[in-house]
Amino acid sequence: MDFSSLNPVALAVSLIVAATPILLAAVGELVVEKSGVLNLGVEGMMIIGAIAGFAVSVDSASPWLGLLAAMLAGAGLALIFGFLTQVLLSNQVATGLALTLFGLGLAALLGQSYTGMKPPSSPRLDIPVLSDLPVLGELLFRHDFMVYGSIALVFGVWYFLNRSRAGLVLRAVGENHDAAHSLGYNVVLIRMGAIAFGGACAGLGGAYLSLIRVPQWSEGMTAGAGWIALAIVVFASWKPWRLILGAYLFGGVTILQLNLQALGIGISAAYLSMTPYLITIIVLVIMSADRRRASMNAPASLGKIFHASH
């Protein structure tokens, strides 16, 4: 087998690009779940972000405004979910699913006049000396800015959850909303904030897809990325750093599978495609085998409805 045409650096670069939208959406969802809310509408928020970011970028010729719009659109859609589940106390699973359907349909409607257009190109990192380094330059210093943004975001979320008082309060709300409530914290408000943050991240992930990875708008273009993001949060057992591992693993298997095929290796593509899901299942099995550990990791109030009069 001739592996010489398989360039590991190029492979790593496309792996990172494939993983970034999932990572962005997953880090947002992690915060939402840490606050005790299960929002299954990630896919819907991503696609709304994809079209909002695309439309605004095309109209304003600025990728930055597009990304901002994507975050606002994602957060806006998430707040609908927040209002329904936190104020009207609707079922989170059903509402989240509805949000995905709504998002996909609305995005298709909004995007009708934007098919076939080209977004403005996004700036890439270009540090005079570092970016020109032979291997490291390509691997580390020549990505689009969003790749660095996503890693910084993971760090920020880790710092917020583990090193700040506000993060501690958010986790408390997610672990036991009644206790947090009795301490005087506004559970609904905190959760609304987390939901909006999650929506903004998902929107950003969607915009990464339509502005940088593909870059083009087409209906239904997220094609399940939101669901993978949801799976990764569980895979990472709600720990921010493991999200990077999970997202790059998913991205890596996708890219590796395509590259191995191009090399003409006779391993069935179906096996490689199912690998990430298989790993998720295995991780879930391992996690739930140890009951104590599982209960330590998953926020205790995840998906439960909070009513102040309880």
Next chain:
Amino acid sequence: MNFTKTLAAATALALTLGGTAIAQTKAGFIYVGPVGDLGWSYEHDQGRLAVEEAFGDKVETTYVESVPEGADAARVMTQMALGGADIIFTTSFGYMDQTLEVAAKFPNVRFEHATGYKRSDNVSTYSARFYEGRHVIGLIAGRMTETNTVGYIASFPIPEVVRGINAAYLAAKSVNPDVEFKVIWVYTWFDPGKEADAANALIEQGADVIMQHTDSPAAMTIAEEKGIMAFGQASDMMQFGPNARLSSIIDNWGPYYVARVQAVMDGTWESMDTWDGIAPGMVEIGAFSDRIPADVRAEAQAAADAIAAGTLHPFTGPINKQDGSVWLADGEIADDGTLAGLNFYVEGIEGELPK
């Protein structure tokens, strides 16, 4: 997700169909992707619009897009039939069994299944000889590649797709003996992210010309960005790769759809199999890019003309199968039956054809 979307669309459809009173011919269309894919489903919808334009008030058309292959498709077809459709076009290979199944329940409704091979009294099949177009763009690819590597993004290992790969490879090989094809199967008709990833993987491995048998223009966008070459698929895709696009294979379903709806109106519709190519215009070759040298353009045009005139067949022997055994002897031409069920690579293509 598609399930509920489809259900909602089908309900809306039933309401529309139920509300009309004038005697009209009703034609239903079922698409596998969104009409905005600017590829396969888009061109079928252009065909539907051609029907509307041709018959005006005498026809009423409806469509449901993004219908998954499988049980959902059967439900949408049933809804259309119950809603009074006279003729239903099911436009993806994977609707084959559902089309037959629903057609058996509605003997008075005519069904037209694209790219399939199963027929019954009220089910016709139709397809285009895309491989004729593949031959022409294969010639161009063979001439234009500088790395002697052509990347091919394939959807599912069905005869339709395998024919395209073989036809393009044979044509490229005939003008460039050193050419090599790298094939990636993405197992989807429409997933812009995955198609873009596949294009990137092919480029990383040295491909400087990309062909695709998937429905979105994502690969064209990537080709443009990376400064390599590509061909439009199903639709022209010019706007996605003004520099990258060399030519394209365009599906033109309009004339066929108009003829079939006309046949329903006249009462002359009967089950048949249509497989048209460049000659009647069902397969069109998009304008050649100026980037292609004049002599190559002339060569490609001559091939297209010869195919249209019937003097050239892309599968003319001697051709061996991938394993080296003889498929077609010298001068022998593949018959339609063999082509319709083609399930092997020809000699020279690397890699194993997935089953």
